Amino acid sequence: MAEDRILEDDLHIAETGEAEVRPDDRVDDERLDSENRLKADYVSAIREALDAGDKGTAYDLVEPLHPADIADLIELLDRPDRTALIAAITDLMTGDVIAELNDFVREDLMEALPPEAVATIAEQLDTDDAVQLIEDLDEADQRAVIAELEPETREAVASALAYPEETAGRLMSRHFVAVPEHLTVGDLIDYLREEGDLEHEFYEVFVIDEFHRPVGTCALNWVLTSPRNIRLTDVMKRDQTLIPVTMDQEEVALMFQKYALISAAVVDDAGRLVGQMTVDDIVHIISEEAGEDALLLSGAGDGDINEPIRESYKARVRWLLANLLTASVASSVISQFEDTIAAMVALAVLMPIVAGIGGNAGTQTLAVTVRALATNQLTASNTWRAVRRELSIAALNGTTVAVVIALAVSLIFANVQLGIVIGLAMACNILIAGFAGVFVPLTLQKMKADPAIASSIFVTMTTDSMGFLVFLGLAVASGLVS
Incomplete structure (x- = not known):
């Protein structure tokens, strides 16, 4: 049958000169730019159709798109347009579209739907995606939705929600292929052909013992190229990476990166196979964790343009207020040198340079x-080696920048002594910045806090206050200002 279909496809291409585009492909390149983003004029056309109440046109425009692109389109629209679009393309709002939506947009949509509608969507998804859909709901809504699920799905979702957030237990797929170790390759092939309820996409088969503990894996290419009479225990890979069900998602991602994994077994406390993680899950985790760390460094909260204004305000304002307090430390240093600055205006001109370069060095x-x-x-095990490395880099950077700024200031202000003072201050502050840039996150981690959270505020406070202190202090100590 498969061969006949291939021959038919080849004949169709030969006769028409082009391959048939099937509805399942959901590709419409004319509506996407080179970066696979929806074109502005296409989005505008949908807005116009929605404003005119023309649901048919809106549906026809959206229908050929891939579920991920439909999700992107919904996110691009304002809330009233989103509601109108969803009403126009109800039967296109499959579980695949919902799973691709931004967290805030999906949560807003789920809250507007009755529990039975959310349950219907969850039934269409893999367990890990269904869990992600339900876990963002309020506890009462979670219970209502779970009650509407089919018994098998209900048990899987409830079991996943029992694990802490951002752990393998929450994220793993409970759909996998596992067989007993006594089978032969032929037995396995027959099973895969005859079993009607296999995971729709898998990369390897897990081999388990009588206690349901994984003892090895068989890649599909090994299965297909091995003689039928060979026992699985003779061809399986015994060396495997097992993921504890409570392992943090970031550690899981690091294991996949380190060992170049495509999939891995997830085991419970007794070592029994309970799920699997696949590389497509890991790509999402890596992207999420990288973005989260970058936003935490800036104190910008979730940093999502779909995040409600009130939540963004609360996330950002507390760090701005903290920054206000730390900035007062630098101001108090300056206040101690009011007379010095008044006696030589050039010091006030150069102070931001010392602080700014030090801040940039600390951020690096x-x-x-x-x-x-x-x-x-x-x-x-390698903390002090890393500290020595960063201080060495800071010393080299400080020396280079100090020489350049010293020469420039000496020429511009025709004052060699001022050039030497700012050069020394710059070198010292960059060295201090290197020290602070290492020890602030290390200290936060030692205190069991996320080292990405607000580290930049404390590093900036250090480089600003110490930069001003060193620069103005050297100006006084050198006799530059009497």
């Missing part, structure tokens, strides 16, 4: 340190 070191901590490149 901070970014490297936070990333190293996040990827386990920096641990207790």
Whole structure:
């Protein structure tokens, strides 16, 4: 049958000169730009159709799109247009579309739907996607939706929700292929052909013992190329990476990266196989964690343009207020040198340069340190080597920048002594920045806090206050200002 279909496809291409485009392909390149984003004029055409109440045109425009692109389209629209579009394309709002939606947009949509509608959508999804859909709901709504699920799905979702957030237990797929170790390759092939309820997409088969513990894996290419009479135990790969069900998602992602995994078994406390993680889940986790760390460094909260204004305000304002307090430290340093600054206006002109360059140097070191901590490149075993490395880089950078700024200031202000003072201050502040950029995140981690959270505020406070103190202090100590 498959061969006949291939021959028919070849004949069709030969006769028409082009391949048939099937509805399942959902591709419409004319509506996407080179970066696979929806074109502005296409989005405008949908808005116009919705404003005119022309649901048929809106439906026809959206129908050929891939579910991921439909999700992107919904996110691009304002809330009233989203509601109108969803009403116009109800039968296109499949579980695949819902799963691709931004968290805030999906949560807003789910809250507007009755529990039975949410349950219907969840039934269309893999367990891990269904869990992600339901976990964002209020506890009462969660119970209402779970009650509407089919018994098998209900049990799987409830079991997943029992694990902490962002752990393998929440994210794993409970659909996998596992067979007992006594089978032969022929037995396995027959089973895969005859079983009607297999996972729709898998990369390897898990081999388990009598206690349901994984003892090895068989890649599909091994199965297809091995003689039928060979026992699985003779061809399976015994060395496997097992993921504890309570492992944090970030650690799971690091394991996939380190060992170049495509899929891996998830085991419970007794070592029994309970699920699997696949590389497509990991891509999402890596993207999510990288974005989260970058936003935490800036204190910008979730940093999502779909996040409600009130939540964004609450996430950002507390760090701005904290920054206000830390900035007062630098201001208090300056206030101690009012007479010095008044006696030589050039000091006021040059002060922002010392603080600004020091802040940039600290941010560079901070970014490297936070990333190293996040990827386990920096641990207790190599902390001092990393510190020495960053201080060495800071010393080299400080010397280079100090020479340049010293020469420039000496020429511009015709004052060699001022050039030497700012050069020394710059070198010292960059060295301080390197020290702070390493020790602030290390200290936060030691205190069991996320090193990405607000580290930049404390590093900036250090480089600003110490930069002003060193620069103005050297100006007084050198006799530059009497």
